[in-house]
Amino acid sequence: MVLTRLYFSVTTPAAGSDLQVDVEDEGTSLLNAVAAFQTNNAEISTGGFASAANSYTLTKGDLLTIDIDQIGSTTAGAGLKVFFFGYRT
Secondary structure, eight states: OEEEEEEEEOSBOOBSSOEEEEEEETTEESBSSOEEEOTTOOEEEEOOBGGGBSOEEOOTTOOEEEEEEEEOSSBOOBOOEEEEEEEOO
């Protein structure tokens, strides 16, 4: 599968500091920068992948992880959903 975009949303936005999320393939980030929900923001989209590429190719057996690096300081973000957009190769 070739990923062309990632979309993130939360049910409860973080407050006080950003909610930061990273998506990794076998321990290496897919993104050129950690996805950061700025305070009180409930959705973000990214198309920038590692090395400033416009897409990321997954292969059979890849182990993807979604890492929450920061949850907010006053109010913790909650209800994270991650959507993968792309096409089959």
